[in-house]
Each structure stands twice: as structure tokens, then as C-alpha cells.
Amino acid sequence: MAVSSVPEPGTSHRHPGADPAAVGAWLATELGDDRWRQATLSPVGAGRSNLTYRVDSPAGAVVLRRPPVGEVAATAHDMGREQRVISALGPTPVPVPTVLASSTGGPPVGAPCFVMELVDGIVPLGDLPDGWATTEAERARVGQALVDVLVALHAVDPAAVGLADFGRPEGFMARQVRRWGKQWDAARADGETGTDEQTVRELTRLSDRLGGSVPATQRNTVVHGDYRIDNCVFDRDDPGRILAVLDWEMSTLGDPMADLGLMLVYWYQADEKPVWRAAQHLPSPTRLAGFPLRAEVAEAYGRQSGLDLEPLPWYVAFGGFKLAVVLAGILARVRAGSVPAEMAHGIENAVAPLVALGHHVLDHGVA
Structure with missing residues (x-):
């Protein structure tokens, strides 16, 4: 850390x-x-x-x-x-x-x-630290480093590192849709999630849309499960170098496009459509000049990994769905009094916009 x-x-x-x-x-x-x-x-x-x-x-x-x-x-x-x-x-x-x-x-x-x-470095949490990645060229290198490390992760042979039995990659994405649908049911059972009936219907509809159109997996790899800029430690002196990737609690064997899709949900840019802007409740510095656009991140990943990006909108929509369910679970536990109230800070109204983003991406693509 x-x-x-x-x-x-x-x-x-x-x-x-x-x-x-x-x-x-x-x-x-x-x-x-x-x-x-x-x-x-x-x-x-x-x-x-x-x-x-x-x-x-x-x-x-x-x-x-x-x-x-x-x-x-x-x-x-x-x-x-x-x-x-x-x-x-x-x-x-x-x-x-x-x-x-x-x-x-x-x-x-x-x-x-x-x-x-303890890895001594920089974790970009919202605003960048003073004096770090101050130029557009340095921020571009931060973005490229995130792509490079994700490609390196997805190039690891699980069997070669003793992870052949680390998960069940066959049918991974279909199970993921079912799993997070059950998590949504559990969140509603745990307590009030702050979602209105329309959001409940739209989240259920998004789950059904995803479940009915699961893309064919192109490759099975180790997946991180929550890969984003603030789960990485960067070199203090070289913004283009990642020293450590953190928070592997959701890692398994599965479809690498799921990591890319979720990372793009977290990836903000300065010129956003309202549906994207509304869904961005968690801090991220990637709106700053120099960071690549989502399309550029995806293109770099596709070029380096060799994977086909045509089904990417589905994976981004799934990322929005998954994040909506995660945040709904947190809100439910806060309202039930089982976790501190401060855990809801900044995410009180996050669920409905993420659901709307999921539908938007399925209908109109990632742009």
C-alpha cells in the first residue's frame, strides 16, 4: 500500500x-x-x-x-x-x-x-498530488501504464504460475450476471437501498438484457475484478511506472474483457455526455488534460492484447451493473445500521445513474 x-x-x-x-x-x-x-x-x-x-x-x-x-x-x-x-x-x-x-x-x-x-509510492485518489504527473505527457504515460499492466496480467498463463484451479472460466460471464443479480436481491433484503421503484425495474431489466446477450469469451485469463487507477501504486519519480497493483479480493479466472469494461466505467474524461457525467460519483483524476480518452484506452488495450473490441459495450454495461449492485449493497448496510454511515459518503444517489449508463451503452456504444 x-x-x-x-x-x-x-x-x-x-x-x-x-x-x-x-x-x-x-x-x-x-x-x-x-x-x-x-x-x-x-x-x-x-x-x-x-x-x-x-x-x-x-x-x-x-x-x-x-x-x-x-x-x-x-x-x-x-x-x-x-x-x-x-x-x-x-x-x-x-x-x-x-x-x-x-x-x-x-x-x-x-x-x-x-x-x-508496504510499497512506497503514489495512489491517485481523486486529485493528483502536488508536483506529480504535472504535464500532459506524464499523464498520458500514467494512462498507458494502466493499459500495459492490464495487458501483462491478461497475458499470464494461469497454469504456469500455479493458478490453473483458481476459478471456473467456462460460463464465467453468464455466472457473473446471475451472481450480481443475486447480490442485488440480497442488498434489497438487507435494508433500504435508497432506490425507487423505477430504478428497481430498470436494474432488473438491465440484468435481463445482459443475461440474454452474453458475448462469447475470446480468452480465459486471471482477472483482477476491480482494476482501476486508485488500486495501483505509481512510482513517485516516474508517473509512467506502476510499482504494485492492490486489492485482489475479487480476482479469479475468467473473461479479461470484464476488467477492461469496468475500468472504463471508472474512466472519466473532460467532455462527457450527461449520462456518463451523472454516473460518476467516485473520485478519479482521469478528466485532467493528458489522460487518454476511453476510446483511446480501449484501442490501446485491443491492439496490445489482440482481443476483438466489438463486444466491448456489453462489458462496459456489465461493469456499470456490477458497480451499481456493489454500491446498493453498501447503502443497504448503512441504512440497516450494520456499517458506519460515512461509508455512504458520495454514493447516496449513485445507483440509478449507473443503471441508466448500462442501458445507454448497450443501446449506443461506449462513446
Whole structure:
């Protein structure tokens, strides 16, 4: 995890998901250095998914990952899977942090967890840091680096890195549509999602449209599941270099076009049609001059990967559908009181525009 994305060390002492004393004692044993017993923890990120902590001590700094507090660890929160894929990709051209220690449960947090190296770099969260990627040429290189790493990921032979059984790629996209449809049903059962009846109908219609027109998969690869600019750590001195890709909790074997489609949902540009602008609730710096347009990102990916981009609108629409369901689930849990209210910040009205975007892309393409 990037230093730039976390608070100063020592700013917090106890957290619902991890006790510094327990974490420090465990690390002292696992890493063979008693200085870890003086550990302090600082939470990283908004905590909408797996929980991430920076751990500081006189022995150094590392990153701890664990599932959400109070939730049974399902596939999306499977620490073993996340640790496994990071470890498997370590020898490949895909940049990932090094896993240092892991637990299947019990100490140190009462749930499965793992610790990885802290990668010192830049995570672009909304606004770019002062003095970083200040020119249009540098921002163009940031965009190209994102494409290059995604192409490198999708070029990895799963069997060659021990991931042949990491998922069931046959029928992957059809299962994904069904899975996220069930997640939508679960979100509505968990609590009020803030969606009106028209949105409910339109989301269900989008699910039906996607399920009835699933493209043929061109290639099966390792897929990240949530690939975007703020899940990458960039070099402080070279904006065109990604040091690590983070947040592999949704990774599996499947259709690589799903990664591209979702990345384009997150990809904003300065001159947007109203339907695109309305769906953009999460922060992203890609509107700044120099970043490639969505069409240019897609063209570069298609050229480098060799995949046919004709079915891309379906994958972008699916990305909008998936993100709508994810955010609806967060809103439902907030309204049910099972997670903190601040987790809804900025996404209170996000579901309906994402559903509208999905229909728009199916009808009119990605432009």
C-alpha cells in the first residue's frame, strides 16, 4: 500500500478490526523481530470492502489485510485467495506487493488475514498530488501504464504460475450476471437501498438484457475484478511506472474483457455526455488534460492484447451493473445500521445513474 494514501504513523491505537498489541506480538513471532511488539496501526482507505491497516514499528512498516468486521468471509473477502494470487503473480511482469506472513484465523485478528510489504509510492485518489504527473505527457504515460499492466496480467498463463484451479472460466460471464443479480436481491433484503421503484425495474431489466446477450469469451485469463487507477501504486519519480497493483479480493479466472469494461466505467474524461457525467460519483483524476480518452484506452488495450473490441459495450454495461449492485449493497448496510454511515459518503444517489449508463451503452456504444 502506498505511503501517500495513509495517515501518519501512530495516529490511532485501537480499531474494531485489529488490536495493535495482538498484531505486534504476532508479527514479532512471524517475522522474528521483537521490535514489532511496539506496533501502531493506522486504517487505510474508506473501509467499504476488505479492511486495510498500515502497521508501524521500530522494525519497519507493513500492510495488514483482513475481511470486514462482523461479516462471514465469502469469496469476495477470501484472504487466502487474495494472498494466493499475489504470491503467484510475484515472479511475473505484473507488479504486486510481497506477502510476508499470513493467518487462516485466530491470532492476530480473529479472522483470516495476511501481511504484505508496504510499497512506497503514489495512489491517485481523486486529485493528483502536488508536483506529480504535472504535464500532459506524464499523464498520458500514467494512462498507458494502466493499459500495459492490464495487458501483462491478461497475458499470464494461469497454469504456469500455479493458478490453473483458481476459478471456473467456462460460463464465467453468464455466472457473473446471475451472481450480481443475486447480490442485488440480497442488498434489497438487507435494508433500504435508497432506490425507487423505477430504478428497481430498470436494474432488473438491465440484468435481463445482459443475461440474454452474453458475448462469447475470446480468452480465459486471471482477472483482477476491480482494476482501476486508485488500486495501483505509481512510482513517485516516474508517473509512467506502476510499482504494485492492490486489492485482489475479487480476482479469479475468467473473461479479461470484464476488467477492461469496468475500468472504463471508472474512466472519466473532460467532455462527457450527461449520462456518463451523472454516473460518476467516485473520485478519479482521469478528466485532467493528458489522460487518454476511453476510446483511446480501449484501442490501446485491443491492439496490445489482440482481443476483438466489438463486444466491448456489453462489458462496459456489465461493469456499470456490477458497480451499481456493489454500491446498493453498501447503502443497504448503512441504512440497516450494520456499517458506519460515512461509508455512504458520495454514493447516496449513485445507483440509478449507473443503471441508466448500462442501458445507454448497450443501446449506443461506449462513446
